[in-house]
Amino acid sequence: EEKTLPGSNSSKGREILPQNQVFAVGSVATFCCVVPDGERLSEMYVDFAVSSMNVSQISRQRYVLKVHLEPNWENCVDVRCITNGTKGKYGACAYVGYPPDDRDLRCETRDLESVQCSWEKGRDTNLALKSPTVYRLNGRTCDHEGTCSHETEPGEKTWTLTAQNQLGKVELHDTADLLERVHMYAPEEVTVSHVNSRNVSLQWSWKVERYGNLSLTCEVSVRDGERIAESTHFGLGLNSAVVVNLIPNWEYHVKVRCGAASHFWKWSDWSVMKPFRTAGDVPDALNIWMQRRRNRTVILWKEPLANQSHGDVTEYVVSWSRTSERSQQKQTRVPLSHQNHTLILDRREQHVVMVTAKNQNGSSPPSTIITCSISTCPDETSVKTSWIEGSSRSFSLSWPDSPAASCGYVVDWCPVAQDAPLDWLKLPPNQTSALLTSENFRDGLRYSLSIYACTEAAPVLLEKREGYVRETRIEGQLFKPLTLKQRDMDVEISWDRIPLREQTASIRGYRLYYWENLNQIFNVSTDDPEATSLTARHLRGALYTFTVTAQTAVGECGDTSITSTLGSSGDDLIQSVLISLGAVFGLLFIVTFLCFRHWTCIKRKVYPPIPKPVVTDQWFSSPVKSSRPYLPPDQSLHGEGVVEVPQLLYEHGAPVISHTKPEEETPDDKPVKSRGRPARTFPNPPYKLMLKDHPSSMTEPDIQNQTHTMTTAQYKPQSHMKGVVPSQNQVDSGGFISCHPGYILVPEPS
Template identity: 25%
Template structure:
């Protein structure tokens, strides 16, 4: 811009010098319809060149807007001068320079004109004024200007007019400000005045709406003070107040608002507004709780002025009366004592209708409805109590006391623990705002009364921190509020309460808010063997977990930087890594995660130990010893089984050639059997007759068959088997078939005779069995085995008696023919 104007000045100087006169009149000029226009409006520009200027004779001109040549220049007749006119349809520059230049020398500017574009002053709105009644009294007014900005220099002035005094003032405002403070001399507190703001620029002027106000009614008072707050009547407080030191001159009625809150409440209760309040006068607040500590605050305003800030709080107690209402209770058995005593733990809290109505509240638990020393179980100022009751007790009574009296007793039934149904599952999750949502599965029992939800901090065993809530039997969710401390563990137990007692609880751990653990345990190498390694770590302390541990992840890698991940069980806290290389060194990092975040531990290094020679020798020796023991055991087992199988298939049979029925006693036959074969019947008791026959000569088959057919029933044997007519040929010592018999007499059972045939031959070297006879006085003797000669009968009869063979009495065979 400066260079363009310098060009104009140079050209004009050249032109004037060429004219050679003292006349400094320019040779050219630029005219516009207006040098200040509204943005976007059309502008007509005319460049006039005098023909009397020799330096410009024969030269054509052009119009430029800044650095841009404007097309559409039209020559027009203008007497002795040349004129060039141009119409700009929309001027959109806030500020620009129009120049008239020589066409053949564009840098030679012969005339120029600056044009500004903008808007009229924006509309002024939201005018407000507020008086300050503090040490520096004043009246401050504020307003807002609408968009867009005018882009033009605008002058603002604040005008005031006091009608009663006929005062008018105009305060010129600095450019760009949107507020102004009227000094104390320019207004009167209790006189109404009119105020407005006006803005003026080259395109017009605008004014705000006129504001009429009384300065004191716009003043924001300083916070007042409560001089005295005291009990007046039961449930009422009396309050006395005053203005601050800068407004103590105020004597008119003002509006006063009071708010109260109890010591245990976190929210204020606003009382009805008093419209005609005066300082140093009492204000009464009734309908309050008895014997309760209240904190009061007040604030004031004059007519429609803004409210002052709240005053400082002042406490006071209302008059006391006896406690009213019932208490919520929760009692459970904590132990069984001697002498038929139960140890009980009782918790309580105020119900919605309970009113302490006094200070220094205490509680008494009594076994009797009428409070006296004989039935008193415990007394405390807290919210829980431990005491003993007889095993047969059914209820106790809880009474609240203060200095004015005691409440009606609350009956507390005693529910004993029972082995009833347990709640299948309980889950807990954070619900936000320091609370936890508890869910449980219903207990399908018609005897169910309700559920008791109990929660306590796990890092503090103080029973005064235990809280409880009762849920109806048709509910399965409850929001536990506290608020609970974030990152701290809580134990939440749900008890099902039945008509006959309290069932076992189900307990879970919960956090209202979780984050990453505060520490990560160190990794220890527990076992290290070829290609494997077992890593373990300790449990994180409960106060350092900051949440429920969800997983342990171990990241490990070797020189190749290939990362592997192994997940450890949260309960076992160990992990076994397999497939490792013995020639590599590994790095590992443990990451512990909760629902609120994860934390990585420090890095550890480990490698795999190769098997040393000593370990190899020990393993080989242990393997060989085991194999030897196994072989010895198998050999011994096979040997024992061989004898057992031999006895199974080839039972021990007495040798008839070298035995006597008389000598078949328990002592003589027990040695024959193996000592370990107790599964077989005792062979000393013979239970059947066995006849062994070898192939016989032709012609004898009929007799043998006849004997076999008639020998099915041997229950009454009356004659000697040897020499029987049914067994021809058996008496011959030269026969090919040798029969023998085995007789077993079970001790506790009657005699049994069973026939058995065996094809096992007798030993060839043995002699034929001797002849044994049944001796009978009347019948004579009959031969049992072998040939029977007449000369031997008398001697045998004389030598052998029935008393000598008691077992043969059952073998006496009588002739039935």
């Protein structure tokens, strides 16, 4: 838009026209600079302009500048003229902005007595200093931008809002019944009363008394840490509510907001947050499971969380009995530091086990599990184990639906080779898949996973899986000890079975590398993960290096090497012969040494000595001299070539009568002095004293004759002698014991 502005004809004037004019963004404005007489225009420009500007002279003292007004300029734009005079710099301010752009008028009531209208403000006009927007509601000026209110009568009304500045004007309209546009104030003075373990009562008041006549709906928000639970309540003039399903012994924060129920317009603001804590209660039922370890059953339970214990848990109680004798329960108390208990149960019968937790408020409801018997549970070893691969430190598994799972499924897992605690997850019957995540999962650790069907009786094992959440490379020197055995020109490399705790990745086979020099490397492999040896064949006598590696999903790893110089097959034969000869000679030496050490004992066992009794003439001296017819136990005969004489025996029960008077002592009674080793007597079981029947009046010559007869006959071994059974008559009336001539040799008189 262009228009002509009045100018000045004074040659002494100095000014820029127009002064303090308001322009719309995007318009083209022409500014005129009037130069006084005697001065000359040097420059005319606009501040913040980016591009150069063309100035044209329309008369001797007047110059004009056309400017396109940009939207991003400041509210007041300076236009300047510079002349060669002493006061050669002067200018004018131009205001650039927008007309009003407000929209969306909405009117409502908060107190049921006045109307309050609000609208959405448009873009900034940039004219707040020179031409601010003026708002009027139904002709009444509004005090605040964005909202306007004044008293009104109930019923349907139409409200008109006008917004105007120097660049334009806009009108907004809204028609409504204020009873359908009730925007309530927030509830005040919220209080919590009747605080129980699982519910509380709330009360509040209203700022406007007329709210008591409205049908209201109120929303109660209960915050539990990061969780928020909301409940809705209805009523005429509602000012109270009961909050249920709370956690005992738990900290909460509650707030309330309300709105008209019949013609809901919008919620009120939230009330001030009110904190409270519920009363304590008995703990929730424990999450229990069991694990079989040979003949033992381990009952496990998870430590109740803070929102499950409802107080400080003091102890656990484990009770068990046979399913057929539930009234005869056994019970034990488990300290707070333990979350398991081991039972030794009779596997021939089912048992029911119950676990409860205690706090200051009482015992939790019992958690029950039934153990299986040998007859009711299948052998778990009959369930095949399949492989599972983890990803992102988790296991994703699924299984077919089981009709036996009346109460759901249980998935448990634990490391295969470590004595780590078992963990488990219980699922509803309609869920046959699970994503197992745990902060205890470790890379390079093999896990065993089992899927059970939860039944009304004992759990039933459905599937078993094994795998890693992530396999890692096995460190070197895995195969220790690595042993080498040469057979002809073949070499067998063997190792011990690799424990699972050292398998940070699943071993799928083994490979043996061997070489004489690095230019030619040979290998042999097996796909059997249970193998413990590999054989390199057709080698030659040289220095070889053997390296065994494990084949896994992350590559070959666990390298272990051994170096050995191989001998030829002829050398092996010679070595075997020498070893055999050495073993034979060693055995002979040991036998010879033992025989030498124990020769006396061996000789006595193999060739026992045969005693040859010898008696002297005094044995058969006259009875007048009262010589004893037997050898005393403490005396023995000594002489040249005399051997030990065995003890003479007589028949049991026969009396031995001595004819020596007690008061007399003959020279024969004196002990004989020993010339050599001391005399000793010993039993000689093969011999028996043989008694000969002869008259008691036998004279000495008769005895000598008999003795002579025995002397002429040579001594015969015991084995050729015939035993003579003595009779009672063999003892004469005088009590003398007669010796059989075949037993005792009487030396011939010299």
